[in-house]
Amino acid sequence: MTGPRLTPLAASLPSDVPFVGPELQEREMGRPFAARLGANENVFGPSPRAIAAMQEALPEIWKYADSSNHDLRAALADAMGAAPDQIVIGSGIDGLLGTLVRLLVAEGDAVVTSDGAYPTFNYHVTGFGGTLHKVPFRDDREDLEALLTRAAETDAKLVYLSNPDNPMGSWHTGAAIEAALDRVPEGCVLCLDEAYIEFAPEGTAPRIDPEDPRVIRFRTFSKAYGLAGARVGYGTGARALIRAFDKVRDHFGMNRPAQAGACAALADTDWMTDVLSRVAGAKERIAEIARANDLTPLPSATNFVTIDCGADGDFARRVLTELVQRGVFVRMPFRPPQDRCIRISAGQPRELDELELHLPDALAAARRASPL
Template sequence: MAGPDLSAIIASLPATVPFVGPEVIERKTGIKLRARLGANESPFGPSPKVIAAIAEAAPDVWTYGDSENHELKEALARHLGTPMETIAIGEGIDGLLGLTCRLYLEPGDKVVTSLGAYPTFNYHVAAQGAELVKIPYDEKDRESLSGLLDTVLDVGPKIVYLANPDNPMGTWWSADEITHFIDAIPADTLIILDEAYGETAPASTLPPMALMRPNLLRYRTFSKAYGLAGMRIGYAIGTPHAIAGFDRIRNHFGVTKLSQIAAVTALADQDYLAQTLAAIAAGRDEIITRARGLGLKPIVSATNFVAIDCDADDTYATMVLTEMQARGVFIRKPAVPGLNRCIRMSVGTQKDIALACDVLEDIIRKISR
């Protein structure tokens, strides 16, 4: 007996998951991972002040967190120089993207994104019964602003999604180019600008907070540079009108108390963030140097990972990935044409990078292209 019918849209969805986590890989393969460089986490960890604040607040977790995330919104408003009413807090960007799809999408609506861009966003779009239109990356492995714009003008989608800097390629556009793109998008199309990797990018990458448009929502997170992936906390920035929408459907007490405390404390320790950003930049350089030394073509990155063009086809890159995983190094690779010649390695500690690059070197030398 199958039980009551799922809704028609849900019944049509596959039972797949957007990403197979490293713990799941370990359980499936029985191989204990020695380096965790596949999820773009920050092994430099959260600030020691955050660790102390979590430990100190642990006895208080019997109370629900503040449903309005007031203290965090206040701190973000001050830090960013934008009113509290322009900020919504959620369970990571993943959670906020899911809410955004539910707010705006109806069955049959079109959504424009890049072929190979964020699978979790696509997963949330599918759950609304909306239709994805995917544009190839450009010849420089960037999300194609002109391709996205042309398609938006052509199909009139409800939403266009763009990550800047981009994941999985690590490429980016300047704030000026992004602003021109935003201004060219019609007012009835919502622009989702995913800035998850904003902190690790050159200063000229992020448009100023003053760039408020009724059809623009920007997304940021404490999961990457701030080293708080496991705390699930991110935020969206937009006009007060757009931001107020989240209150209609969000899980009001959904962000944990410790996550709110951790985020406030992390934001206050900008010295630690600067230190982390320097370590990430150094690690990026190290991966690029090592990869070039192997005759590979790493792609210059504004993020905390490096996409490495293996200078061959999907089969070859997949073989490299599989072999890395078999030797306990967790990395990922894009699956779609145009990008699937690459593997993607997150910036780890010096030890992690050395281990991963040694393994990579050994594999490259053994596999003939």
């Protein structure tokens, strides 16, 4: 008996996944992390009103969720200055990216992204047989000019831009993105991933007419709203594209309490203000810890700080490994020259104590293994 008769595309796909989760690493190490600073989660958690709303919704969890996501779409439409039919809800940006790629990218279609940008986007493109064209970062930022030039050259269906950017924490101004829109080639959609936008300085979000067919923008409750485990993301775009999601999405796929939680989280602006200030404080402390160890923290418009370890990728990987072995979960960029850095999420004070405690030893151990 042979194996399953996968489609040629499915058979060709690798089995490796974009990210190894911290729980998996913990089981392999046989102990939990003392500091969970690797997944850019919001360790300060969601609004207590979101928790309360989900708690209240639990007794009705025997019901399927509203398949049209009416209440949440209405609230988000309001927040985004859009109409409800310009909003699509999905299980996080990850899920929405998969559906977007499925709608636009057939086998062999060109897609453009930055070399070292969000790997889950690439995972979906590869998963649907698209051809990825990668443009290098420039000055540790995604290179808007080069991305759009490559999109035109390759007749790309999609061009991916995260703003602010993960894993570098860098960003473009909203004005720069607005100006770039005119360079999006006909028939190409700019996929604007704004997962971290709430952390960014005023003016980082471009003002875009939701009906503009050149762009679809994605945001999430997983980062600033502290609801990564709830799986709620949303896209804003032109009606014709948003409507197309209904052709293939899992209509009853949303968790019911999660939608109630997202609505409540969205409404609690005081909590958001508080979270942003705590995140800013944690980032400042991470930067201080980095500088105290003669490392260079990069400017960040996100909830993490990317730290230049001052040497090559091998050295940074060694630092990362040493930190992980000491119970400090962090991640790092995959591609040179950005892989000279490690990436540390804003953590609780006790977690940053762990970082402060272990970073000198981790660096020393890394230097012993690969002398500079």
